[in-house]
Amino acid sequence: MTRAAIAIAIVLLWASSPARAHGLDEYVQAVRVGVSRDGVSLTLALTPGVAIAADLIARVDSDGDGAISPDEAGRYGQAVLADLDVRLDGAPLSFRLVRVDVPPAGDMRDGLGTIRMEATGPASARSGQHVIVVRNTHRPVASSYLANALLPEDEAIRVLRQERDATQQTFTLNFEIVGDRTNAVGWTLGGAALLLMHAGWRRRRTASVC
Numbered sequence: 465m466t467r468a469a470i471a472i473a474i475v476l477l478w479a480s481s482p483a484r485a486h487g488l489d490e491y492v493q494a495v496r497v498g499v500s501r502d503g504v505s506l507t508l509a510l511t512p513g514v515a516i517a518a519d520l521i522a523r524v525d526s527d528g529d530g531a532i533s534p535d536e537a538g539r540y541g542q543a544v545l546a547d548l549d550v551r552l553d554g555a556p557l558s559f560r561l562v563r564v565d566v567p568p569a570g571d572m573r574d575g576l577g578t579i580r581m582e583a584t585g586p587a588s589a590r591s592g593q594h595v596i597v598v599r600n601t602h603r604p605v606a607s608s609y610l611a612n613a614l615l616p617e618d619e620a621i622r623v624l625r626q627e628r629d630a631t632q633q634t635f636t637l638n639f640e641i642v643g644d645r646t647n648a649v650g651w652t653l654g655g656a657a658l659l660l661m662h663a664g665w666r667r668r669r670t671a672s673v674c
Contacts, residue, residue: 611635
C-alpha cells in the first residue's frame with residue numbers, strides 16, 4: 465500500500481470513529497469568567513452538535529415559526545443563566561443578561577452555529593484573596609463543558625489558580641486583589657490637594673515680591 469493510500473485510510477478511519485461521531489451528539493458549553501473590582505462577567509459560547517441541534521432549536525424557537533426572534537433568544541439566555549450558580553467567597557451572585565446572539569437555525573442544524581452570551585454580576589471585592597465558584601447545570605445530558613478565566617484588565621488583579629472537576633461543570637477561580645481602591649483614591653485626592661496648596665503658595669509669593 466502506498467503512503468498516499470495509507471494517509472487516506474487513516475483520515476477515513478478518523479472520520480468514522482466513535483469519538484468523532486460522539487462530538488455530533490454533544491452540546492459544547494464554554495464559559496469564560498472575568499473579574500474586576502466591581503463584579504464578575506460571564507462570556508458563554510454554546511455550540512450544539514448536528515444530532516441534537518433540532519431539539520435545541522425547538523426549545524429556543526418557542527412559537528415554531530422557524531425564525532428565532534430577539535425575545536425568544538432573550539428567554540433562552542435567561543434560562544441558561546438560571547442554570548448557572550456563581551458564588552463569590554461563598555455568597556451567590558445574580559447576573560444581568562447583557563446580550564445573546566443566536567445564529568440562524570440552518571447554521572445550527574449544520575453544526576456551524578454557536579450561541580453567544582454575555583452577562584454581568586455586580587459585586588464588591590476588597591484587597592486580598594478571593595474565590596469564585598461557577599457551577600453549570602444547563603442541559604447536563606449530552607453536554608460537554610469547558611471553563612476558563614479571562615485575563616483581568618486591572619493589573620492589580622491576579623489570577624492565582626484555576627481548578628475544574630472531572631466534567632468541568634464546576635469551575636473554581638482563585639484570585640487576588642493587590643492594593644485598595646479606597647487607598648488609591650485617597651492618595652490621588654491627597655496629591656491634588658498638595659498641588660493646589662503649592663500653587664496657592666506660589667501665587668502669594670509672587671504677589672509679595674511685586
